Amino acid sequence: MRDVYVIGAGQTPFGSFPDRSYRDLFAEAYGATRDSVDSGIETDEIDEAVVATLGVGGRQLGLSGPAVTEHVGLHNVPCSRIENACGAGGFAVRQGVQAIKSGMADVVLAGGFEVMTDLSGDVTKYWLGVSGETEWERLTGTTFSGVYAQMASAYMEKHDATKEDLSRVAVKNHGNGAKNPKAHLGFECSLEDAVSAPAVADPLNLYHCCPTSDGAAAVLLASEDVVDEYTDERVRVAGTGAASERVGLAQRDSYTEISASSEAADRAYERAGIDPDDLDFAEVHDCFAIAELIAYEDLGFCDRGEAPRLLREGVTDPDGDLPVNTSGGLKSKGHPIGATGTGQVVEAFDQLTGRAGDRQLENPRYGLTHNVGGSGGAAAVHVFENEEVAQ
């Protein structure tokens, strides 16, 4: 099957923009994405669009895809909306890759958007909670902070992990986000700040939880047959993998791993023909601090129970062997549900094409993105490669 390349990626700042419409945010991200294409791209060159959103607030639950693509002038372009909760963006990219690989499209726009900060706390929690298992799990009074806190309790019981280890995720990701002008919470925090923050759902405190954000992000994908028309910097989708898992935590075989993530990663590595050791950086789904620890293990960065050691030893710091969440991650960059997965690809694209500013890593070849829906009901993993670095 044909190879697929990322020819452009862009996003709005992630943050709190309660007076902006979802269409307006999407238009900004679309514009930034087009602008990032070296040779430029016209609207009529886009064959298909895939748009990710949960639809928080219920503002346009039906036809939310065409509502934004028609708004930006992608007239009559087929558009489908993808819904996989917080993992929707990763799946939108996957759909785009599939459309190109199948031969049905040469250029696909994969985008995502969400507006979350114009709602009351109760309404926001309603919308976040409807992606958990609603009939049993939610009726014990949990939202995602509660479910991830349960995972953290099981992890800390099973492995040598402390609240300080959880807090190290916040310190690292805020340090990275402080260098990202698009970050929602772009400030640094100390370990002491992150350890002593108010409890949200024990053992998770405020600094162990990502914010709710507004924003949009998009990616332009092109087939190997047309990529040269747009850019000389060939960022290839080297491998992509995805998997589902039982939506409710209690139904799973383990509470200390997310099998959808490990399955998705295995498939992505296999298709890319690489091992985790080959990666130069990764954007992982750190909606809660425990999620980043579990991600290290699910994605094969270390053995089970070893994630706290990676953090303590600085392995995933920007100057470590495998920098993780150079963008700031969900924790600092922000988490506008539908835009998160495509936003991760924006960071990967920027790193692989030398556009990451103060966060730029030195000549990375392979980067990974890892996007999870809910507490692990769905996960999409992509491996990107800068083909020039390879040569």
Add this chain to the structure above:
Amino acid sequence: MMGLESVGAYAPRYRLTADAVTDAWGQFHGAGISETAVPAGDEDTLTMAYEAASRALEAGDVDPDAVSHLFLGTTTPPYEEEALSPRLASFLDLDDALETRQFAGSTRAGVDALASGLEVADGTVLVVATDAPRGAHDDEIEHAGGAGAAAVVLTPDGAGTVTDRAERVSPFPGTRFRPAGEAETTGLGVTGYDRRAFTETVTAAADALEIDLSAVDAVCLQSPNGKLPYRAAGSLGVDSETLQAGTTVHDLGDTGAASVLLGFASALEDDHEELVLLGYGSGGGATALAVDAADVAIVTALEGGETLRYGEYLRMRGDVTPGEPDGGGAYVSVPSWKRTIPQRHRLVAGRCEECGSLAFPPEGACPDCGALEGYDEVALPGTGTVEAATVIGQGGAPPEFVEQQAREGSFVSAVVALDGSRDDDGTVSTPTQVLTGADETVEVGNRVEATIRRIYTQEGVTRYGFKMQLAAE
């Protein structure tokens, strides 16, 4: 005639002291009461009925399937219209070929349920009295108002016997009443008239018994407060010790329709055998039963565990809490809730027809082998082990649990591995809340056991289901 097989009694663990009310109001009108029992935010007369009834069945080692009649008395049902018995029967796993009666109208309802149960010709009768009277915040009914439930199992072979019985009525309007649609019980407060109504009526019923009250071990007399019963001591011809042996009012408060049966349970706990039960209801009526209660089995849970400040009491009762919030909740429709009632009420799991593994709820593909073959019903014992747990703090609850959190504060949400029904069963896991007292924490590995509480209320319909509590050591 039916004999008394066993008795169960329950009071919530929270207490409000007379001193706390005095601090808040400058005075306390619950005469003769030192503290009252307060239902937890997720308890009501239906959940208390379950607590008492399950203990009565346990005490008598009675198979729930054997129960043929369920008679329930209360003055404060959670719903003024809509029968409680079908849900209580479901909680307890009683047979659906069940005769049910609900008694109401006055605090006699509990003793009347018992008196009616005694009329049943054959079978096993479960009588439950449960109540939590409320008044206006500054009045004597509220200050005296407590909470609790008691249950009695009647069988033809029951060891306890009712040797004599009598009822009397006499019209005394206005002593204690609740107009239709009102939440608070009130009274005119005509002191002498109220005393006369009580004393004359209970004395008339007691006088109709052949037994001499001065000869019995305890008289379990209706106790609207801690003084009124003693004012009837003279006309009943009993001393105060005999009355005190048959009441829980001093420690639990006025338990309304459950007052006499809770007093009965208390007397049995103290090994009293020759008893008179004397129920009184406003409007003017009394029921008297002479009981030889030797060898009646009993299990109770009446101890207090935690004392509330007055503000906490107002929160716990839902008097100052927001109710159902805007913003909606995860919508589980009532018909779809109805479908899961065996799981919510009784932890009915499934055994995979293909591989024999357990599934909870028993729906969809087998979590073990993945087969979509279907399940055989399995009743789980209701015990388990905590596998993962968190404390949901203020602001962390989804909208439909905001009211619970407003009432009780932080709560524990956990994943519990439920024990199977056979030795060779593995466990099957479920999300659940775990109830905790003030100093209790829940850790991975803790053993827990199920009870029934209110889960949440949506569209005005309260959903009841299992929650876990830390297992007794």
